[in-house]
Amino acid sequence: MLLIPCPWCGLRAESEFSSGGEANISRPYVNNDLSDNDWADYLFYRKNPKGWHQEQWHHVKGCRRWFNVERHTVTHEIRKSWPMNSSSDSND
Amino acid sequence: MRNKIRRLEQIDRVDRDKPIKFYFNNRAYSAFEGDTLASALLANGVKLVSRSFKFHRPRGIFGSWYEEPNALVQTGLRSDSTPNQRATTVELFDGLRAKSVNVWPNLHFDILSINDKISSIFPAGFYYKTFMWPHFLWPIYEYLIRHSAGLGRVPEAPDQSSYEKQNIHCDILVIGGGVSGLAAALSAAKSGARTIIVDDRAELGGPKFDNKAHISGQSIKSFTSHVEHILNKNPDCEIFTRTSAFMHGDHNFIVLNQKVSDHIHPELRGNLPRERLLKVRAGQVIYATGALERSLVFENNDRPGTMLCSAVSEYINNFGICPGKRVVISGNNDTIYILARDLLNAGAEIVAISDARKRELAVTASEFNKDLPVYFEQAPIKTHGRQCVRAVTFGRVSSDGFISALDKNKKFECDLLCLSGGFDPNLSLFCQSGGDAVFNNESSLIYPNNSPKNVHLVGSSSGIFCLRDAYNNGLKVGIRASELEGFSCSLKAELEECSDNNLGYFQPVWGLSSVHKRPKDFVDLHNDVIGDDIRLAVQEGYQSIEHFKRYTTTGMGPDQGKTGNINAMVLLAKHLGKKVSEIGLTRYRAPWVPVTFGAFAGRDLGILSEPIRKTSLHYWHEENGAIFEDVGQWKRPRYYPQAGESIDDAVVRECHGVRNELGIFDASTLGKIEISGPDSGKFLNRIYTNKFDNLSIGSCRYGLMLKEDGMIMDDGVTSRLDEHNWFMTTTTSNSSLVFNWLDEWLQCEWPSLKVFITSVTGQWSNITIAGPNSRKLLAEVSDINTENSHFPHLTWQAVNLFNIECRVFRISFTGELSYEINVPSQYAQFIWNRLIDIGKKFSITPFGTETLHVLRAEKGYIAVGHDTDGTVTPNDLGLVKMLKSDGDYIGRRSLYRSDTSREGRLQFIGLLLDERVPEGAPIVEIKGDYSSRIKTGYVSSSYYSPTLDSPLALGFLQDGLSRLGDSVQVAIPVQGRNVDAKIVSPVFYDPSGERLNG
Numbered sequence A: 001m002l003l004i005p006c007p008w009c010g011l012r013a014e015s016e017f018s019s020g021g022e023a024n025i026s027r028p029y030v031n032n033d034l035s036d037n038d039w040a041d042y043l044f045y046r047k048n049p050k051g052w053h054q055e056q057w058h059h060v061k062g063c064r065r066w067f068n069v070e071r072h073t074v075t076h077e078i079r080k081s082w083p084m085n086s087s088s089d090s091n092d
Numbered sequence B: 001m002r003n004k005i006r007r008l009e010q011i012d013r014v015d016r017d018k019p020i021k022f023y024f025n026n027r028a029y030s031a032f033e034g035d036t037l038a039s040a041l042l043a044n045g046v047k048l049v050s051r052s053f054k055f056h057r058p059r060g061i062f063g064s065w066y067e068e069p070n071a072l073v074q075t076g077l078r079s080d081s082t083p084n085q086r087a088t089t090v091e092l093f094d095g096l097r098a099k100s101v102n103v104w105p106n107l108h109f110d111i112l113s114i115n116d117k118i119s120s121i122f123p124a125g126f127y128y129k130t131f132m133w134p135h136f137l138w139p140i141y142e143y144l145i146r147h148s149a150g151l152g153r154v155p156e157a158p159d160q161s162s163y164e165k166q167n168i169h170c171d172i173l174v175i176g177g178g179v180s181g182l183a184a185a186l187s188a189a190k191s192g193a194r195t196i197i198v199d200d201r202a203e204l205g206g207p208k209f210d211n212k213a214h215i216s217g218q219s220i221k222s223f224t225s226h227v228e229h230i231l232n233k234n235p236d237c238e239i240f241t242r243t244s245a246f247m248h249g250d251h252n253f254i255v256l257n258q259k260v261s262d263h264i265h266p267e268l269r270g271n272l273p274r275e276r277l278l279k280v281r282a283g284q285v286i287y288a289t290g291a292l293e294r295s296l297v298f299e300n301n302d303r304p305g306t307m308l309c310s311a312v313s314e315y316i317n318n319f320g321i322c323p324g325k326r327v328v329i330s331g332n333n334d335t336i337y338i339l340a341r342d343l344l345n346a347g348a349e350i351v352a353i354s355d356a357r358k359r360e361l362a363v364t365a366s367e368f369n370k371d372l373p374v375y376f377e378q379a380p381i382k383t384h385g386r387q388c389v390r391a392v393t394f395g396r397v398s399s400d401g402f403i404s405a406l407d408k409n410k411k412f413e414c415d416l417l418c419l420s421g422g423f424d425p426n427l428s429l430f431c432q433s434g435g436d437a438v439f440n441n442e443s444s445l446i447y448p449n450n451s452p453k454n455v456h457l458v459g460s461s462s463g464i465f466c467l468r469d470a471y472n473n474g475l476k477v478g479i480r481a482s483e484l485e486g487f488s489c490s491l492k493a494e495l496e497e498c499s500d501n502n503l504g505y506f507q508p509v510w511g512l513s514s515v516h517k518r519p520k521d522f523v524d525l526h527n528d529v530i531g532d533d534i535r536l537a538v539q540e541g542y543q544s545i546e547h548f549k550r551y552t553t554t555g556m557g558p559d560q561g562k563t564g565n566i567n568a569m570v571l572l573a574k575h576l577g578k579k580v581s582e583i584g585l586t587r588y589r590a591p592w593v594p595v596t597f598g599a600f601a602g603r604d605l606g607i608l609s610e611p612i613r614k615t616s617l618h619y620w621h622e623e624n625g626a627i628f629e630d631v632g633q634w635k636r637p638r639y640y641p642q643a644g645e646s647i648d649d650a651v652v653r654e655c656h657g658v659r660n661e662l663g664i665f666d667a668s669t670l671g672k673i674e675i676s677g678p679d680s681g682k683f684l685n686r687i688y689t690n691k692f693d694n695l696s697i698g699s700c701r702y703g704l705m706l707k708e709d710g711m712i713m714d715d716g717v718t719s720r721l722d723e724h725n726w727f728m729t730t731t732t733s734n735s736s737l738v739f740n741w742l743d744e745w746l747q748c749e750w751p752s753l754k755v756f757i758t759s760v761t762g763q764w765s766n767i768t769i770a771g772p773n774s775r776k777l778l779a780e781v782s783d784i785n786t787e788n789s790h791f792p793h794l795t796w797q798a799v800n801l802f803n804i805e806c807r808v809f810r811i812s813f814t815g816e817l818s819y820e821i822n823v824p825s826q827y828a829q830f831i832w833n834r835l836i837d838i839g840k841k842f843s844i845t846p847f848g849t850e851t852l853h854v855l856r857a858e859k860g861y862i863a864v865g866h867d868t869d870g871t872v873t874p875n876d877l878g879l880v881k882m883l884k885s886d887g888d889y890i891g892r893r894s895l896y897r898s899d900t901s902r903e904g905r906l907q908f909i910g911l912l913l914d915e916r917v918p919e920g921a922p923i924v925e926i927k928g929d930y931s932s933r934i935k936t937g938y939v940s941s942s943y944y945s946p947t948l949d950s951p952l953a954l955g956f957l958q959d960g961l962s963r964l965g966d967s968v969q970v971a972i973p974v975q976g977r978n979v980d981a982k983i984v985s986p987v988f989y990d991p992s993g994e995r996l997n998g
C-alpha cells in the first residue's frame, strides 16, 4: 500500500485516495476536424510506461483535492507531487 | 506399542514442573507446558500423525516450525475450531484437542489409502485429465473429490472470539528475533529510532539448533535472553512475539498477524482478542528471517520417522526429546555432524551417516568424528518399512547431484532418518518487497539480489551462517538503517569470541538419476508431487515454472513448498535441459504463512461490515409494515403489504392507488447537489447532453449525463433556484459517483469556471405525492395557487407548509401528476404525518420502490443501472431530442464514432407478452442464414402492469426502434421454452402526457 504525499495533507495511506490514471491529458477542443483517431487517442490510449509516470490522484477520503504525482511504476517510488493546474517544477 | 520418550535433562523450553494433558484423535496424552503439539506427540512416541493429500500415505512429523508439510491438524471444538494448523506451531495448553485432517474414517485405517496402490491414475494434472469425460459423471466425481480431497473442516459454528486490528508506525522494523535480528534491533533501538522486533515464536532467540554454540562465553539462550532484557528496558523498542510477518506491501507496509491468545485455553482467555492484525508502516525494514532446510528426494522419502536435521536438533535441544534410538543421518553439509554429536549425547545410536561430499571436502567440519560410520559421496536411494521407516539404502551421489544405485546394496536398519539438503535463505518477504532470489548455477545456492531501497537482510537470510558474523552483521545493518532514518549510534561492542559453526562445503543433492515405474520420490510432501510428475509435466509441454507449479500443484497449499521448491526447480531444469537460473523461481506472494479470516475481518462483522443508511422517515416505514430493499447502503421501502397480501397483491393495490387517487412515496435517497456560481449554467451545458443555461428561474429540466465514451452515466432533474444557484438530483445509487464526477471536471479540467458544488442529499428529504388527487392535497395544505397555469409541470415553487419552508418541484417519475416536496430533513417526519392525515380523504396510499418501478416502466422511463449498463447511448434509447445541436458536452464526440453510430446496435423497445418473463432473458428470432433462433436482444425490465392488466417488458433489440409491430420470442432457457412477444413503443401508458401535464 503506497504512502502518497498529498500536497495539502502530507503523507497519507493509499486507502484514502483514488487513482485517476495518467496526468496531463487535456480534453481536445471538439470541432468537425477532430478525427476519430485523435478522439480515440484522448479517450482510450495511455502511455503505460515502465518507469517514471506522472499521474493524477484524488484524496477522496481526505481533503478531496485532485493533484499530480510522479511515481515509478516498477519500484513504486514517488518522487514528487504537486497541485492540479500548477507546474511540476514549482513544487519539488 | 507407543513408547513414551524419556526427556533429556538439559532442556530450556518446556517447564517440567507443569505437566499438562491434551487429546489427539480423541486419545489423552500428557506433556509439559511449553511443548508444541508436535514435540508432545514425539515425546509420546506417536509417529503416525496424518495422511497425505493425494495418496493418503501415512505421514509423521517432518519439521519443527512453519516448514512442516505433513502434520496438519484441526484444533479446538465447534466455534473455536481451527483447521489446517501445523502440529509444529500449535502451542499446547492443558485440555487442548487436536485431530488429524484428511483421514476417513480414521488415521490408522484410512479407506483412501487405496489411492497409494492405484497411484498410477493420479499423475500430475490428474484433476484435469481424469474428470473431464464423460460430462454427465461430473456430479459423481465432484462428490468423491469433495469427500476425499478436502483438508480440514469448516468450523461448525461462528467464531465467538474477537479479532483486532491496529496501525503502527515505526522507524525500524526487524523481522526475526534470532541472533542477527536481535543484534540489529539492539543497535537500532540504541540510536533512538523507534524500533519494533517481531518473531513468530513464543520467545525471542531463534530456533537454537545447536546447544553447544556459544557467544562471548555464554550459551545462545542466555546471550539472547540478555539482549532481550536490554531491548525490553529501552522505551524506543517494542517486542512482538507469536507474531508472523506475512505480507510486505509497497512503501514498507508490512502486515503482521499476532496470535494473542491461541496458546491459552478458550475458557481462560478472558477479554483477550484471539488474534491481532498489525499494519505497520516502517521507515526501514530489516529481515532476519533465517534459512530453510532443503529436503532430499529419493524413493519413499516420506515415511514417518523421516525428519529434517534442523527439526531433530530443535527437538533435542529445546524440548529434550530424541525422536529415535537408531538413527541414520543423510546430508550434504557440516550440520549433520553437529546433529550426530547431539544424538550421541542424547543416547541414540548412529547407525550410519551418508555425506554427499567427497571425504576431503567434509573432514574440515569441526564436529567431525572419525569414529562415526560415515559413507562419503552417498545419499539415500530408498527407505523401507510400512507405517514408519525401518531401514535405509544408500546410493552414490555424482558430482552433478543425482543419486544412482550402488553395486552392492546395504540396508541400514533405523527408526529415525535425518535429512539435510542444505540451507536456503528465507527470502519470501524480501522478494515480496521487490528484491530478487537468484539461483547461482556454480554454488547451487539461492542468494538475495537487488535489495530494494530501505529494505535490508541480515544473518542467514543474507547467506551468513556463522554466528559471530551474523551477530556483527546485525549490529552494522541496524546502525546503517538508523542512520538512513536520521539517527546515529556508535556501538563498538562487536563480537570477538564465538563458536564457529559454518555449514562447510556444500554438495547439492537433487534426486534420483534415472527411474523406472514412478517410484514415490516426493519432491513436495504436502501435495504428493513425485519426481516423475515433473518429467511428465515437461513431456506434456510445460515450460514456465509458474505453469508447472499450477499443473503439478508443487509448492501450493498451506506449506507453500518451503522444503521442496528448490529441488523441484532444479528437477524441472534438468528435464527441460536448461540452466536453473534460466527458469527462475515462482513469484513469492503474500501470505508467507496462512492467516485466519478472522484476522482480516477483525471487528467489521455483521452490522459493522457495511454502514446502513436510513432516511428520516425510516421508522414510520418500519412501523407501517414496509418490506425494505437495499439500494447501495440505503434501506428503501419496497412495498407496504397489508394483512394477507403478497408482494404482487400489494403492488397492484399501490399502483391502482397512485393511478386512480393519490400515492405518497419517500424519495429522500435521491442524490441532491447544489451547484452555485456565475458559471453554473455553462458548466451544466457541458455536463448534460441538453441545454441548461437557458432554463428560467423557477423551472426544472430532465437531463441526461454521459461519460466521455458516449454511454449513459446518469439522469435526473435539475432546477434553477435563482440566477446563480441550481439544484441537481441524481439517481440514488449514483449520487456519490456523480458528485465526484462533477468535482473532477471542475478541479482537473475547468478550474477557471466559477462553480461550487455541495452535496445536500442528507439535508433535504423528498416526499413525493403522485396521482390525480395530488393537486387537491397540495392545495389543502398550502396557500399557493396550484392551478396548472400557475404551477405547470417542470416548475418549482418555494412553499410554506405548516410553517416550514419547503421546495415543491412538479416532477413525475410515475407518469401521473406529481409533486416532489423537498423538506429540511429534521421536519420530514412531521410533514409526512400531516400529509398522511390530511391525505386520508383523498385515499392516500403509501407506495414503495417496487410500485414505482412498475409505474415508470408503464411510462417507458428508463431506470439507470437497471435498463442501462454502460453500453447504451442516448441514440440507443431513442432520445435524440435530448442532444443539443449547438455546443460541446461530455461524450458528444463519441456519439459519432464508428461503433456508436453503426447499424445493428441494440435499441430500447417495449414488449407485450402473455406472461412475465425473467429480467435478463434473451430475445431470440430466426435471422439471416441461421436455421435456429439466435439472440438479438434481451429483456431489461419486466413487470405485470396492473394498469394494462397485462405483463409488459422493456428491453434492447438490434435496430429495435425501426421494428415496432414485429413479433419475436423471449427465451427462458432454464425451462427450455420460448414466449411470444410483440415489439411496441416503450411508452405503454399515456403517450401524449395528458395526465402528467394536466
Ligand SMILES: [Zn+2]
Binding pocket: A006, A007, A008, A009, A010, A059, A062, A063, A064, A065
Ligand atoms: Zn489531502
